[in-house]
Amino acid sequence: MKSFKKLALTAMMTGVLAVSAACGAQGTDSNKNNEQKEQAGEEVKQLQGEIKIDGSSTVFPIMEAIVEEYGAVQPGVKVPVGSSGTGGGFKAMIAGETDLANASRPIKDEEKAALTEKGIDVTEFKLAYDGISVVVNKDNNWVESLTIDDLKKIWIEDGTVKKWSDINPKWPNEEIKLYSPGADSGTFDYFDEVVLAEAPIVQKATLSEDDNVLVQGVKGDKNAIGYFGYAYYAENKDVLKVVKIDGGKGAVEPNNKTIESGEYAPLSRPLFTYVKNSAVKDNEAVYDFVKFAIENSATLSEDVGYVKLPEAEYKKDLEKLETLK
Template sequence: MKSFKFLTLSVMIGAVLAFTTACGQSNESNGSSGQEQSGEENKQLEGNIAIDGSSTVYPIMEAIGEEYMATQPGVKVAVGLSGTGGGFEKFTKGETDFSNASRPIKDEEKAAAEENGIDIQEFELAYDGLSIVVNKENDWVDHLTVDELKKMWVHSGKAIKWSDIREGWPEEEVKFYSPGHDSGTFDYFNEVILEDEEMNEAAVLSEDDNVLVNGVTGDKNSIGYFGYAYYAANKDKLKVVPVDGGNGPVEPNNETVMSGEYAPLSRPLYTYVNTAAIKDKEQVYDYAKFMLENAGPLAEEVGYVSLKQEEYDAQLETLEGLKK
């Protein structure tokens, strides 16, 4: 067995030496083209990249930013989380290079960008399953229908008790925790659950999802919602609620979110880029390329669901078109 390993190793070393020699001869015959290509790939950049927007998208972009700065230490990537609406307000004024969003850009936001001479490009980063969560000690909720969610969250002018939602549940007042009005997650929930009706005025609103996590974990009678990554990061102290969108209760996970089975709370997550920055700032183009090449695994790492590889590839082609 040892002689076989030695023979195999000897063959491998011989092959490597032969390959190295051949490469050296090839590089000599081709001049310095190999060195130039390597130098281009390893080119170190400098400058700043400004990113703001959705708190839901923040974990993905934070992870991408950290990985990018490890390869390009001369570039400072600053990622804020002022909410989708707050991010677009800055982006449409030209204050940021990228604007993260948990919903598509609105017509009025597009108009604001156009008025300021800003051309935009949308990129999808991952899929999210907006997660309904209750306190870990809640032992009565096994699932909620879309109609029950609406009944709970729409403003009715009176305090809502669990017993108002389903017979046999506790006669205790429900405590609500929701993303704030600048959040794309709020907008999405408003669209598919509230159907544009006013939210329960008793709800505690915050643009910081960690505030919502702490609120739900601190009260047995609480309920809240936010992006799946924040549930995944806190699943030891939160209970996720399966949602019945008409075909039976479904819990959010990678499979049900990607397939759309977790309906109607599955959605894509976006970032928008200022196309002028792609052309004028080498570090912004380089970051966008790195982002699309690495968004899939990093989105999975922080708790979201990757797009299909062909979707990232198609967007990389779009990016290359912007550079021309």
């Protein structure tokens, strides 16, 4: 899946994204299960229709991988996927435009209330774990680790020009260039809550819903710092340097082990998709797709650079899905 991962992470540079499920990827467990069913004389029912998805750019690589693999099983089902950010995904669902909303944070009370007002009930499903990765330029030879207090000093607006020497007097007396996900991003919301404590972010920071813009920004400036989902660091580790984060128990580097264990705190978090309950009941393809997504998220999330959930979590979600039929 290495070549696909690159496709997933670079495709967003083209702007509005739509992914067709008619791709011909092979080799997932579900494909093998279908082949086994066919060999046993069981017919795999072919479905038709369209499933609309929007939301988190962090979740996008996982969902795009799921869509591509699903297309090999159900080529008659088209699944366009947008990446307008977690907030944008919920706005689209509130407007009745989508069946699924990808999210890198839990749904907010006001979003839930807006859905309820429109008569839309949704169910949350977890897909994988992520560790928000703080990165600097590859040529930055002074930053190895930062504390949460250091991050606050760097990212919170206080009316001053932020310099590396403000964090450590031994570091360069150079202005820090900051790159952050945009305000519609669930990653921004999570960082805002956990690190900034809802204080205003530095006004001069470059904000973008496109994580690839952030990657290129940090890559192009020796004094830059940014943050985004772990998969975007994993895909660009040859051109970026990850910073270890000290959440109070020592500096920890994000990787599969530390993210899954929660050791990479407080920047480890689950990733979600929210499904419109009525779509599961009214559209057989939606039920089938969500079931496929849950069954394959463990493998595909790791293929694109995230961390799988414990098997029990996926089993719990499958049981939850069955109650919606």
